Amino acid sequence: MDETRPKVRLYVSSPLAAGGVATLDAGQAHYLRNVMRLSPGDGVRLFNGVDGEWLATVDGLSRKGGGVTVGERLRAQTADADLWLLFAPVKRAPLDLLVQKAVELGVSRLQPVLTRRTVVERVNIDRLDAIAVEAAEQSQRMSMPEVAEPVELAAALDDWPARRRLYFCDTGEAPPMAEALASDAPGSPGAVLIGPEGGFDPGERQWLAALPYAAPVSLGPRILRAETAALAALVLWQSAVGDWRSGA
Amino acid sequence: MDETRPKVRLYVSSPLAAGGVATLDAGQAHYLRNVMRLSPGDGVRLFNGVDGEWLATVDGLSRKGGGVTVGERLRAQTADADLWLLFAPVKRAPLDLLVQKAVELGVSRLQPVLTRRTVVERVNIDRLDAIAVEAAEQSQRMSMPEVAEPVELAAALDDWPARRRLYFCDTGEAPPMAEALASDAPGSPGAVLIGPEGGFDPGERQWLAALPYAAPVSLGPRILRAETAALAALVLWQSAVGDWRSGA
Numbered sequence: 001m002d003e004t005r006p007k008v009r010l011y012v013s014s015p016l017a018a019g020g021v022a023t024l025d026a027g028q029a030h031y032l033r034n035v036m037r038l039s040p041g042d043g044v045r046l047f048n049g050v051d052g053e054w055l056a057t058v059d060g061l062s063r064k065g066g067g068v069t070v071g072e073r074l075r076a077q078t079a080d081a082d083l084w085l086l087f088a089p090v091k092r093a094p095l096d097l098l099v100q101k102a103v104e105l106g107v108s109r110l111q112p113v114l115t116r117r118t119v120v121e122r123v124n125i126d127r128l129d130a131i132a133v134e135a136a137e138q139s140q141r142m143s144m145p146e147v148a149e150p151v152e153l154a155a156a157l158d159d160w161p162a163r164r165r166l167y168f169c170d171t172g173e174a175p176p177m178a179e180a181l182a183s184d185a186p187g188s189p190g191a192v193l194i195g196p197e198g199g200f201d202p203g204e205r206q207w208l209a210a211l212p213y214a215a216p217v218s219l220g221p222r223i224l225r226a227e228t229a230a231l232a233a234l235v236l237w238q239s240a241v242g243d244w245r246s247g248a
Numbered sequence: 249m250d251e252t253r254p255k256v257r258l259y260v261s262s263p264l265a266a267g268g269v270a271t272l273d274a275g276q277a278h279y280l281r282n283v284m285r286l287s288p289g290d291g292v293r294l295f296n297g298v299d300g301e302w303l304a305t306v307d308g309l310s311r312k313g314g315g316v317t318v319g320e321r322l323r324a325q326t327a328d329a330d331l332w333l334l335f336a337p338v339k340r341a342p343l344d345l346l347v348q349k350a351v352e353l354g355v356s357r358l359q360p361v362l363t364r365r366t367v368v369e370r371v372n373i374d375r376l377d378a379i380a381v382e383a384a385e386q387s388q389r390m391s392m393p394e395v396a397e398p399v400e401l402a403a404a405l406d407d408w409p410a411r412r413r414l415y416f417c418d419t420g421e422a423p424p425m426a427e428a429l430a431s432d433a434p435g436s437p438g439a440v441l442i443g444p445e446g447g448f449d450p451g452e453r454q455w456l457a458a459l460p461y462a463a464p465v466s467l468g469p470r471i472l473r474a475e476t477a478a479l480a481a482l483v484l485w486q487s488a489v490g491d492w493r494s495g496a
Binding site: 078097101104105106138139140141175176177178179218219220221222223224225228231232235236238239240242243244245246248 | 326345349352353354386387388389423424425426427466467468469470471472473476479480483484486487488490491492493494496
């Protein structure tokens, strides 16, 4: 990374173009003013998931928000890998961690799903969204993943696109995930499904295994916590199919 | 896992053999009595990293400790992969997470190393050791990884075994880690080295790259936090070289 570029990098929803202005919300203005100690004239970087990354100059910061003027484009927009994570919600600390790490690892969509053994049913989407935004800003991602509202597992798989292979982590005699991934075309869309701490119930496992686009996979001989399994599966997918490959 | 086996699984340092007795420390006795609500006659599982996993029956639990009688052997001892993790210490929360996840992922040795840009120099080895024990118990590991005292990076690499390939994560033009791993013989010893948040300094990178057993690798196009990079590298190593392979 070019060390002369501003360190602060913010996600905004407004369009970005040279000479344009962008507005910052109260939280962003507070962060720039009180945490990063920026003043009018200081530089920041902005991205919106569509127009690339831009240099911008702070015009003003108040308690209610702020404004910046957009300067030159620093990076063209790039497409991130097309990777969904479906996960049964876990407790707050591991859930926050899961979302932060999944965003760093490049998922494009986070979908909480309710399974038969799911214990935690309430999910604060606003909190997860804020964690996702911060992780995207810090990881230098060019896109912002969607954090979807929780749905029943069956509903999440309704109308599933046939080309999107769904890997679900199973404790049985499933093949190692790296082996299963070898048959995927590089750059194809994918998804990882992680069950709750208690695993999928036998009926769910049978149903999942029968879906034409779903493949059970194993992640080694030890028992992994749900969030560890999710991160491991995302890493293996990105490495074999996604944007961690050479020239991807 | 056999659902009829006791859920509680403890690491002990005493030898384990049928009919023998094992002592529990005050913390373990407290956990069995006050957290898990066990009483004399209840079953637990024990492992010591050498003799396999054993069924045992609680004889007595007091504030000072406890005793159990060892019954039948449930699992023979197995060898875990030979994988070291060398890491520059980070702040407390990500460090605790790193140790927990690394143990789940099957590392055999955790070595904190001090690099030129390492900011956090104090490491509470007792706390990390307790986290490692709990993670090993819960992940059904058969071995207990060593948590070593922090040393300077150069000292950690002194007398390095030539056969143990050391992967270090680099922000430059390094090849994807999966490509670099392809030349390793399955089951060979390995190591992952993760630098501090600020990365290795240029002199360190040059020195590392010149070591005959060291290989720089990349982990995708985004900037990963130190602990995320460590976990990703461990996952890729276990999948390609370690015990996540078929028949490993």
